[in-house]
Amino acid sequence: MKPIVILTVMAAIIVAGCTGSQGPGPNTVKMKEVKFNPDSIVIKAGETVTWVNEDPVEHQVKVGNDMSPRLREGQSWSKTFNTPGEFDITCTLHAQMLGRVKVTT
Ligand SMILES: [Cu+2]
Numbered sequence: 836m837k838p839i840v841i842l843t844v845m846a847a848i849i850v851a852g853c854t855g856s857q858g859p860g861p862n863t864v865k866m867k868e869v870k871f872n873p874d875s876i877v878i879k880a881g882e883t884v885t886w887v888n889e890d891p892v893e894h895q896v897k898v899g900n901d902m903s904p905r906l907r908e909g910q911s912w913s914k915t916f917n918t919p920g921e922f923d924i925t926c927t928l929h930a931q932m933l934g935r936v937k938v939t940t
Pocket residue numbers: 869893894895926927928929932
């Protein structure tokens with residue numbers, strides 16, 4: 836991709852991530868009681884998953900080399916998955932938090 840295309844895509848993702856007033860979409864994973872709920876989610880390539888922290892403690896979502904900021908209660912983070920495959924989801928702050936995103940074509 837050309838740099839301008841990448842920048843446009845990144846800007847779109849950032850804008851999408853900031854529109855908190857739209858409420859949770861269908862691909863929402865809660866972080867509650869120090870677990871991902873649901874712990875496994877299936878989406879199509881190009882779709883976005885949003886993680887929402889409903890715990891009074893911070894969580895930090897990690898997907899491969901991609902990582903959310905530390906999320907306080909009520910904060911969320913979204914990631915768009917463009918590549919089919921299975922992706923392990925972890926929390927850098929709680930080793931017992933394990934999740935998975937399965938991306939289909
Ligand atoms: Cu956590």
